[in-house]
Amino acid sequence: MSQAVIESKDRIIKRGQFVAGEDQVLSAEALGFLAELAERFAAPRQTLLQARLQKQAEIDAGKLPDFLPETRNVREGNWQILGIPADLQDRRVEITGPVDRKMVINALNADVKVFMADFEDSLAPSWEKVVQGQQNLKDAVDGTIEYTNPANGKEYRLNPDPAVLIARVRGLHLDEAHLTYQGEPLPGALVDFALYFYHNYRALLAKGSGPYFYIPKLQSHLEARWWAEVFAYTEERFCLTPGTIKATCLIETLPAVFEMDEILYELRNNIVGLNCGRWDYIFSYIKTLKNYPDRVLPDRQVVTMDKPFLSAYSRLLIKTCHKRGALAMGGMAAFIPAKDPERQAQVLAKVQQDKELEARNGHDGTWIAHPGLADTAMAVMNEYIGDRPNQLQVSRDVDAPITAEDLLAPCEGQATEAGMRANIRIAVQYIEAWISGNGCVPIYGLMEDAATAEISRASIWQWIKHGTHLDNGQLVTADLFRTLLKEELSVVREELGAERFDGGRFDEAATIFERLTCADQLTDFLTLPGYQILTQSTLAHGQAL
Known part of the structure; x- marks a missing residue:
């Protein structure tokens, strides 16, 4: 199929399949x-x-990070x-x-x-x-x-x-x-x-x-x-x-x-x-x-x-x-x-x-x-x-x-196995929902959005990078993360039921999560690779208008 394209006289080109309401919104x-x-x-x-x-x-x-010396006059100025x-x-x-x-x-x-x-x-x-x-x-x-x-x-x-x-x-x-x-x-x-x-x-x-x-x-x-x-x-x-x-x-x-x-x-x-x-x-x-x-x-x-x-x-x-x-x-x-x-x-x-x-x-x-x-x-x-x-x-x-x-003060508190496992379950469920088209997801009594999923995956990445020990003495490593990820996927499957889990995209979400968390460099936003997945089908298939 050819792609659907709307082009304005000012060189904006619309790619991908037509969706309802597009002709009104893109006047x-x-x-x-x-x-x-x-x-x-x-x-x-x-x-x-x-x-x-x-x-x-x-x-x-x-x-x-620090306050900028070159803008001191703005901070000290009398303006509203x-x-x-x-x-x-x-x-x-x-x-x-x-x-x-x-x-x-x-x-x-x-x-x-x-x-x-x-x-x-x-x-x-x-x-x-x-x-x-x-x-x-x-x-x-x-x-x-x-x-x-x-x-x-x-x-x-x-x-x-x-x-x-x-x-x-x-x-x-x-x-x-x-x-x-x-x-x-x-x-x-x-x-x-x-x-x-x-x-x-x-x-x-x-x-x-x-x-x-x-x-x-x-x-x-x-x-x-x-x-x-x-x-x-x-x-x-x-x-x-x-x-x-x-x-x-x-x-x-x-x-x-x-x-x-x-x-x-x-x-x-x-x-x-x-x-x-x-x-x-x-x-x-x-x-x-x-x-x-x-x-x-x-x-x-x-x-x-x-x-x-x-x-x-x-x-x-x-x-x-x-x-x-x-x-x-x-x-x-x-x-x-x-x-x-x-x-x-x-x-x-x-x-x-x-x-x-x-x-x-x-x-x-x-x-x-x-x-x-x-x-x-x-x-x-x-x-x-x-x-x-x-x-x-x-x-x-x-x-x-x-x-x-x-x-910039350091934050006191313990990294725990329970907390790490919770991060894994939350992030996997949120990523699965996001790549399926839903960015606002109730999980364990909280309305999760991209920000809380970002914390969940970035925390574990940080713990791996700096060799954090959990409350039970375990060293957080990429291998430990992969082990817990496999275990927590089974927990999520049991919580949601086999039909919902097997019919969803949880394995794909887990793969994304693992790739981001075990990478040498911290990816800026999980929504960047997520967006590529989200748009694959709509950009690949379309109809000529």
Whole structure:
């Protein structure tokens, strides 16, 4: 079969098979705008990715991350962001999730202030899901979105007063293989941004909201400057007031925590806040400091926000944001409700404890992964925020200065066999789901996304590299990992049942997991090799339009 190809006059080529809704999402006008962005910003994005590699090479060679001397004047300057729109002033509870139709409706109807519709860590970005996700968000903005469950006929519609919608685009490292410009895959971030903005900005502004975005995985203020230039070009192109587009940036990489003032400054016309992306941040701590044996992390389960390096990260983010008039968003409660009453009580107690820590620190809002946690999170945030929309008045000026040593502090705790086995079971199940097209997976009472799977596989890689001993005295080696992987695959098969296991892609997932974990070099993101597998079938087969 020949490939399906849509080509704009500006040289964007669509590869692979046609999917439903593609002709509406990839309209000539939308493709034209996307081509303009590609012409101006695709090549600079490659330069930024190269700069990441250079920075990491310096860290690997012994130069630990630190605050930048050349931007001291920005950190010490007296400036603030442009401002926060009315419907983003109160974000005390936000729910996150992928952009499938039922999820979008349920999340917008939840008892929360904001829904972050995710094209990134909780979405396995098959072409079909990317296209459907854009159509789902357009229908949600238009107020026409509906869904009928084919199994039981249950109907889903938007409530009259849904949550505020924010779209999270893909990180700069991810390509969109189905769209090419001058022979190169387009940055997934530009695809997500351009299509969501183009199809929705008029309707959003007409209803008193706006085109709002979450920007993930920034590693430097130069990357923030790239986004600022994308936003400024877009606003000028569509005759919008500067600052119409609003963004919240996740601080979920270790290099970025040293440049938070600078990130806010570069995006000062468009930014409204920073977010503690705690799970990716833990992964980034491992990845960035992978050559340092004194900074090996223990079991994932004990790396909690009260650990010194994470507490310093949270407190510095709050202090930095509030000094600049920006919101400081808290992290994710990944728990999902349990059917057993005793277990459910434990879940809610953990969520309450986590959110109380964030609220006491001064965060303006927090994340949940399931509507069933909304009431608990909301009650905690209401107690601390009260009738105010946020906690911008919490300055943390009396805090001792947070140093690079605080942010890089080693983390106490034990690596255990139980923790290693849990990492294996979680990572295998998540990778299997991801390469099968599902990026948001309930596993052992937690809603896992790519970030938590990254921690699971990177921890074991780190333990192998640095010869970590488990609590039972065993030395972590590649051979031990392979032995436990084989054993835990049998456990997963027993837990899920033979039919589900044998009909799935668990052997393939285990092969990927083993290759990544036993490699000499730590792969930057498991979603990079995963994406190649995810797109094989759609790129190899197509029909001529």
